[in-house]
Amino acid sequence: MELKLKINSKNTFPKGGIFIKSTSAEVWLHEIQNIGLTLDSIKVFPIPGVRANELFGCLIVFNQNKSKIADIGKNNFYQLAENKLFIPENTLVTPELTEEEWHKLFSEEYHFLHPEIGLVELKEEVNWLDLLHLPNLKQIEITEPSKTVLIPQFITSMRIEVDQEKILEGIENPVSEEEMIEKLPFNMKKLLNGNNREMDKFLAYLEKNPEMAMKLAIPLDTLGTGRGGNGGSFSFNTGIGGLFNFSWIHRFLANLSSGDSSTGFFRYGFVLLFVVLARSCKGSELKSSLPSILVFIGIVIFVIFMISLWAGSQSGSSGSSGGGAFLIDSNRFSTLQSRYEKLAEDYIAREQFEKASHIYLKLLKNNHKAASALENGKLYREAGAVYLKYLQNKTKAAECYEKGHAYKEAIGLYKELNEDEKVGDLYAILNNKSEADKYFNKVIENYKTNFQYLKASLVYKNKIGDITNAQELLLEGWKTNKDAGKCLNNYFANCKSAEELSTAITNIYTSEVSSVNAPVFLHLLKHEFTKHDELEEMIRNIAYEIAAERINGSPEIASELVHFNKNNKSLLKDVMKYKLKVKNKG
Structure with a gap:
């Protein structure tokens, strides 16, 4: 029987193979990789040519259920007929064979039919181990590097170490003595001894060279001149x-x-x-x-x-001429003082806050303004140093160090001030949770001692992140009637789901509501009533029970029921009639 291939408009059999036309096994392997197939998921059969010891190509046999192939490049799909014969796409075999003829004509091996080479039985798969030559492995000795320092991927906290003496030196002595330039038109020694003529020369010089005040650094209280007036004496x-x-x-x-x-x-x-x-x-x-x-x-x-x-x-x-003693007059003192103040204001306007601070600190002897100028200029570490050394104001110094990220200095001052919560906050910024929690627990214990359960619960919740202990403290505040309403309101607010809130309301109503705190509990239910639609009926029933138990002694409680029935207009009328009736009886 002679089998022939006939062109057909569609495939009669399923695709089961890919034909690669090439005599090179290297090309076969390259094409297999391009198609996206692995050698352990396919079978590859060599296809002989018409001449002896000559290859025509190879056939890749794949499982269609496991391999989804979209692009095969320049290669060709082959149909698998009756799981016996591979034929090209869009062809069919003539004459048409019966099932018995398929089994009789073809053995259990695959067969390949091509117009150029005819029919070929595929007996042996390609043995890649015989074809591939692996490179010789070179024995090398690997030297492992020593463990290195871990470089973090993210910055989680930052702090700045402060040298207070170095900071203050820059403010107190901004200009060195070597920077004193030109020859001065007055006698510095006589000026420091209070000679009025030299003072006039000095004021005239400052009028033309105001910034020389920074370099000359002659404070107002030289030789006891104090703060103006006639409080000090100059000898001249x-x-x-x-x-x-x-x-x-x-x-x-x-x-x-x-x-x-x-x-x-x-x-x-x-x-x-x-x-x-x-x-x-x-x-x-x-x-x-x-x-x-x-x-x-x-x-x-x-x-x-x-x-x-x-x-x-x-x-x-x-x-x-002759000598004696004389008091400095107020005009000269006030002039010098105003010159210094004007110079400091000019520095602030130009945002040269350190120079302004030097004027206030060393020339005007106004330590408070010196610290304020630095703080307003956001030079927080410098301001903190001035507050601490010259004003002994530890609170302001700590605040400035905190703003300037000098957390170590701020923590030390807050510890001295017994500001435990602030200490905990700063340790939290430094990611030192153990130390932070230690000081937060001190704050909590202090609040508990003073029966401030609400504040203690907020520290647990917001600072330590312990919602369980926070809820226990809020419940304790409700039980002991210490700011009970706010405690229970926060207790309900911490319930994240409708189910959790339902359980909380039911349990507290069953075991923790008495005739004393029932009105407060009823008032709180009004806030919870509108949170979840599925809880409205349950909350309304509890409200009815509380009102029914107390209405004889407190008729005004009937008005509370309106909040649980806002769409019921008749209830509002009934409540008004009831209250009027009770009033008339009384």
């Missing part, structure tokens, strides 16, 4: 007018009492003259000696005055 030359300021007498007496050899001669001379005068003034001779005494006193005053001028010149504070 004022001529004869200085005689009428009697502070020179104090200086002279101080010179007499000192051990300085330069004043020894005058000291001993003055004592000798005093002894001579005393001996000459005895009894009745006093009256006749009065003119001599007056002359002597004048001489002594003149000597004292001259000594005072000489001592002033020796101290380095004298000018071109």
Whole structure:
């Protein structure tokens, strides 16, 4: 019998194979990989050519139920007829064979029919182990690296270490002495000793060079000038007018009492003259000696005055003429003060908060404004250092350190202030849960001691994340009537589902509602009534029971039932009639 292939418009048999036309096994393997098949899921049979020892291609046999193949490239699908014969797509075999003829003509092996080479029996599969040459494995020694430091993928917390002394040094001494540039048009030594002429020169210089105040750093309280007015004194030359300021007498007496050899001669001379005068003034001779005494006193005053001028010149504070002491006037002090304040305000306007803080801290001696300027400029760590050192305000210092992420310093201060909840919050930010919970539990115990069950439950819930203990504390507050209404309201609010809320309401109504707290419980039911539709009937029934038990003693409780029947207009009328009836009886 001669079998022939005939073109057909459709496939008569199911697809069961893929034909790859190539004489190279390497090409076969490459095509199999491109199609997406694995060698353990298919069978591959070589197809011989028309000449001896020549290959025509290969046939891939696959299981259609397990392998879903979409793209086979330039290769061809083959039909599998009666599980015996592979024929090309869109063909059929003539003549048509019966089932008996199929079994009689074909053995148990697969057969392949192609127009160019004819019929081929497929007896042997491709043995890939014979075809593939694996590379020689090279023996290598692997050196394992030592364990490295784990690099986190995410930043979970951040803190900044603060050197308080270094921060304050930058504020207190922003300019080094070496940065003092040009020659100053005034005598700094005389200025610091309070010479008014030098003060005028200094003020004029600051008018033209306001920022030099930062470099010169002459505070308002130099030589005791204090905070304005005439509270402090400067020593400088004022001529004869200085005689009428009697502070020179104090200086002279101080010179007499000192051990300085330069004043020894005058000291001993003055004592000798005093002894001579005393001996000459005895009894009745006093009256006749009065003119001599007056002359002597004048001489002594003149000597004292001259000594005072000489001592002033020796101290380095004298000018071109006689010396004395004088009080600084308010105008000069106020001018200097206003210049400093204006300079600080200008720095703040330019957002140079550290320079403004230096003016307030070192020149104006206003520590509070210095700290406020830094805080307003969001220089929180610097502000915290000023609050702590100069104002001894630990609370503000801790707040600023917290804002500046200097958590270590903030935690230390909050511990000193016994702010346990703040300490716990900061440990939580640092992901130190064990330490955070330790301080949160201190807060909880303190609240429990004071019967503040609601606050204690919020710490459990929001800080520790323990809803079970939070609910127990709220229930304890309800039982002991310590802020009972708010405790039970929060207890119900913590119920996440309708089923959980239903169980909570039923259990509490059954075992924890008495004649004392029933009105509060009924009031709370109004808030829970509208949360879940499926609970409305159950809550309404409980409300009816509570009202029925109390209505004789408290007729006004009937009004509460309206909240559980808002669409029932007749109930509202009945309640009003009932209350009116009770009122008329009374």
